[in-house]
Amino acid sequence: MLRIAVVSLIFIAALNVVDRTSAVAATIVYVGQQQSALVSIDEIDHSPWDELLKKYVNSDGRVDYAGWKANAADVIELDEYLKHLSSASHRVNATRDARLAFWINAYNAVTIRGILREYPTTSIRNHTARLFGYNIWKHLQLYVGGDPVSLEHIEHEILRKMNEPRIHFAIVCASNGCPRLMNEAYRSERIEDQLETNTKDFFSRAQNFQHDVGRKRFLLSAIIDWFEDDFGADQTAQLRMISKWLPTSAAKVAAENNTVSVSYLDYDWQLNKQ
Secondary structure (H helix, E strand, C coil), rough: HHHHHHHHHHHHHHHHHHHHHHHHHHCEEEEEECCCCCEEEHCCCCHHHHHHHHHHEEECCCHHHHHHHHHHHHHHHHHHHHHHHHHCCCCCCCCHHHHHHHHHHHHHHHHHHHHHHHHHCCEHHECCCCCCCEEHHHHHEHHHHHHHEEHHHHHHHHHHCCCCCHHHHHCCCCCCCCCCCCCCCCCCCCCCHHHHHHHHHHHHHCCCEEEECCEEEEECHHHHCCCCHHHHCCCCHHHHHHHCCCCCCHHHHHCCCCCCCCCCCCCEECEECC
């Protein structure tokens, strides 16, 4: 028994070493381009991204990946937009609204580019290796101001630190369970309305929110569970925060949170394709 235990410990230790070194061994895929002339995020033009979204994303947030990949000119157009994002300096002062729009658009555009690179595929999870090889969230990196940043970094180290919980209903992981990818770019002058609109849309969908009146229960998207700290210190605070975005019949119950219980819905990782 002792020998088995020792062997098991050695095996576990070996797995830990592999896990720590796999990111180094995996091939980093860069998008965008290192730039010498940098501008403020305030000066970045998101019109090319807006045009591509209008062309390939429907009102339900589903993407025509097949059509997009088949159009070489529009794949190049996306690459050119990513190069334009690379010209932004994150060290130069910019307005909060411009930074929010920039990083949300950057996250979504890099995600789409990563899926187009792999398409045809059935799920982003097919490309998120934990132990060996390429992980799209870690190894697909966009140059911004000369520095490569991953999707994971954009989400956790930039957007989440802006203390805006609605970013979770704007950034898209190319899955059915994620928020709707709007078929327009986020823009600094409209960011407040866009975030509010898409957040309310998110909670209007049964895949993300259900109110079981008889059982006095809410069923919430797993996103609320995964990022619970971004919505409040405890369940009461979390429900109070999201109450403003819930359907009218559930909003009062969530705000008061006297008797309601909470469960979480299964997350659908299937590709959000048309």
